[in-house]
Amino acid sequence: MSNNQKYSSHILNDNFWLPFTPNGDFRLDPKLFTQADKFYYQDDAGNRILDGVSGLFTSALGHRRQAISDAIYQQLMTLDYTPSFYRSHPLAFETAKELAKILPPQLDRLFFVNSGSEAIDSALKVALAYQRARKQSSRTLFISRERAYHGVNFGGVALSGLTNNRRQFAGSWPQVVHLRHTWLEENRFQRGQPQSGDYLADDLQRLVELHGAENIAACVIEPIAGSTGVLVPPKGYLERIRLLCDRYDILLIMDEVICGFGRTGKAFASQTFAIRPDIITLAKALTNGTQPMAAVAVDRRIYDCIVNAAGEQEIEFFHGYTWSAHPAACAAALATLRLYQEENTFANGEKLSPYFLDNLFELQGIPIISDIRGFGLLGGIELQPTEKPGQRGYQLQKKLFERGLHLKSTGDTLILAPILSADPAYIDELFSILRQVLSEEK
Ligand SMILES: Cc1ncc(COP(=O)(O)O)c(C=O)c1O
Numbered sequence: 001m002s003n004n005q006k007y008s009s010h011i012l013n014d015n016f017w018l019p020f021t022p023n024g025d026f027r028l029d030p031k032l033f034t035q036a037d038k039f040y041y042q043d044d045a046g047n048r049i050l051d052g053v054s055g056l057f058t059s060a061l062g063h064r065r066q067a068i069s070d071a072i073y074q075q076l077m078t079l080d081y082t083p084s085f086y087r088s089h090p091l092a093f094e095t096a097k098e099l100a101k102i103l104p105p106q107l108d109r110l111f112f113v114n115s116g117s118e119a120i121d122s123a124l125k126v127a128l129a130y131q132r133a134r135k136q137s138s139r140t141l142f143i144s145r146e147r148a149y150h151g152v153n154f155g156g157v158a159l160s161g162l163t164n165n166r167r168q169f170a171g172s173w174p175q176v177v178h179l180r181h182t183w184l185e186e187n188r189f190q191r192g193q194p195q196s197g198d199y200l201a202d203d204l205q206r207l208v209e210l211h212g213a214e215n216i217a218a219c220v221i222e223p224i225a226g227s228t229g230v231l232v233p234p235k236g237y238l239e240r241i242r243l244l245c246d247r248y249d250i251l252l253i254m255d256e257v258i259c260g261f262g263r264t265g266k267a268f269a270s271q272t273f274a275i276r277p278d279i280i281t282l283a284k285a286l287t288n289g290t291q292p293m294a295a296v297a298v299d300r301r302i303y304d305c306i307v308n309a310a311g312e313q314e315i316e317f318f319h320g321y322t323w324s325a326h327p328a329a330c331a332a333a334l335a336t337l338r339l340y341q342e343e344n345t346f347a348n349g350e351k352l353s354p355y356f357l358d359n360l361f362e363l364q365g366i367p368i369i370s371d372i373r374g375f376g377l378l379g380g381i382e383l384q385p386t387e388k389p390g391q392r393g394y395q396l397q398k399k400l401f402e403r404g405l406h407l408k409s410t411g412d413t414l415i416l417a418p419i420l421s422a423d424p425a426y427i428d429e430l431f432s433i434l435r436q437v438l439s440e441e442k
Helices: 023-028 066-078 090-102 116-133 163-167 198-211 237-247 300-308 327-342 345-361 391-402 424-440
Strands: 033-037 040-043 048-051 109-113 141-145 175-179 216-221 251-255 279-282 294-298 369-375 378-383 408-410 413-416
Touching (some): 048 424, 066 327, 090 109, 090 294, 109 116, 109 300, 116 251, 116 279, 141 198, 198 216, 198 237, 237 251, 294 300, 345 378, 378 391, 391 408, 391 424
Parallel strands (some): 141 175
Antiparallel strands (some): 279 294, 408 413
């Protein structure tokens, strides 16, 4: 910690409303980043803060990568904006083509959006449009899971007042029923995929029996539930979900907003776990966090079905955003994908993972820790709650910041997502701060 005077008091105002933040407390004890470089942030007092969660699962290559910044600048100086309705630009096609190269085979129809939440909304709409196009329009129900996080948009469909924008997705609010989550007491402190719990996938069978397969559009699953605190799927669980989706002709949407781009070793977790989704949502590390961009990767047969259902010169999918496939975002994504390839980033992450997991699980025994979970370069440390649940996690992430480590907390769970292109020295520094701070807690 440095004793430098923070200048934040001079620039804070009441105008900026921070998301997912206790705004009052933030103003009393602000945490401002002013610079970033490689594995570190710098705060407004000039302190270096190690980035232990890749920004927010975004900055897999580390911060301030020249090639990405240059590509964005060059693009803005060439073509700063183009709409994607009735118009496009070459980089949009190139980005889709490059992404298709690392996605599972057939999932190569890319719909670009600007955030993970938009990707999820868009994926739900693709599913509804597909079911309608193949004359299964009673399939409007979605299956999700307890403790899932799929972003914050609640489906602009219900709010839309334009017939065309609603017709294809009739049913307005998506109706959702939930599987149980996969955390089990007996799996505490298990590294990697837990041994037991695959039977939890049979909840899907029960929901089919309750609601009727003919009413279910899709099942939406995070391969590893990230934001809730890193719930790794039990062995055999995802396989069983896939099997049941096949049996009942239900689409499987894998939300890889966190897991995508090497976090689990392969480009996508569906490849790591060898499960074939029908749709993948991806975001965050697509541009290394430099530009808001996300995408929905759709299986060809779904795309073909939707497109072929429309008449000649008719719009096939009444959906899209002003900033879909923004030129600067495409330039950032292309430069990022190039770096991933040139620097073997996913392989580096895979190589670093055992060292990360060794360090993570060595924290077991610190009294306030009640569970540790981890896979690839994702880790969750669950803490014993104090009298007010969530308070310990919140206070600890603030304390860690003061001691030079940026982590995310959800409730009383700390979440780690190291930079993929980091090295063992980075992991050592991360755990040295973490171990010390956690050991001090009573
Ligand atoms: C699995 C998952 N889906 C969707 C989202 C929403 O993404 P965004 O915050 O970009 O809207 C998140 C965000 O963390 C996520 O973890």
